[in-house]
Amino acid sequence: MVKEWLSAVxxxxxxxxxLPYIRSILRGAVRPHVFSWVIWGTTTFVVFLAQIEDRGGVGAWPIGISGSIAIFIALLAWWKRADITITATDWLFFIAAMSSLPFWYFTADPLWAVVVLTTVDVLGFGPTVRKAWHLPHSxxxxxFGLFMARNVIAVAALENHSLTTVLFPAAIAVACFMLMAMVSYRRRVVGTACADVVGD
Structure with missing residues (x-):
């Protein structure tokens, strides 16, 4: 019963x-990088399938819902033409994400797919980090704070704790924390620079 409650939370x-993030996209206040979201949506949903195969149970459901919504956000970002600059590195991340499926198929072990997908998903933060460094208010x-908390709770809700089920949500929680720290730092730097210009 506790696992079900944690999964619901x-x-x-x-x-x-x-929901607020989607509203912010529709208002034009947030401009997500479309390829980050394509990568995140794809990898998250495939990890959900791997967690289900490794008996992750109800703790896997938040990851599955997240993957589905992330794919929707990628489509929304494309439709709104938010940030559609796609570099060679972005393509590399996407191809690496897709390559995880043959790993899973040929090894018959979801762990290898999860290792590849977790690596790709964390690297998928790259385009967003690049954008947020220059535009920290974007x-x-x-x-990302809610996502960090969600992933920590999702780990606690898993019915089977193994490297296959835990690696992805734990790594993404850390990546969210690091992104938040960088954005906070850049906002302070940009704010200080603006204040200096106004002071001149």
């Missing part, structure tokens, strides 16, 4: 993070 946090700290 993680799903609620997923929705609490995504991303939502609340969004």
């Amino acid at each position: 993680a799903i609620a946090l997923t929705l609490a993070a995504f 991303e939502s700290l609340l969004f």
Whole structure:
């Protein structure tokens, strides 16, 4: 029963993070990088399938819901023409994400797919980090904070704790924390630079 409640809380946090983020995209306040979201949506949903195969149970459901919504955000970012600059590195991340499926198929072990997908998903932060470094107000700290909390709770809700089920949500929680720290730092630097210019 506790696992079900933790999963429900993680799903609620997923929705609490995504709904305002989607509203912000529609208002033009947030400009997500389309390829980051294509990568995140694809990798997250495939990890959900791997967690289900490795008996992750109800703790996997927040990841599955998250993957589905992330794919929707990628489509929304494309439709709104938010940030559609796609570099050679972005293509490399995408190809690496797709390459995880043959790993899973040929090894018959979801762990290898999860290792590849986790690596690719963390690297998928690259385009967003690049954008947020230059435009630190273009991303939502609340969004990534809720996702960090969601992933920690999702780990606790897993019915089977193994490297296959835990690696992805734990790594993404750390990546969210690091992105938030970088954005906070850059906002302070940009704010100080603006104040210096006004002071002149």
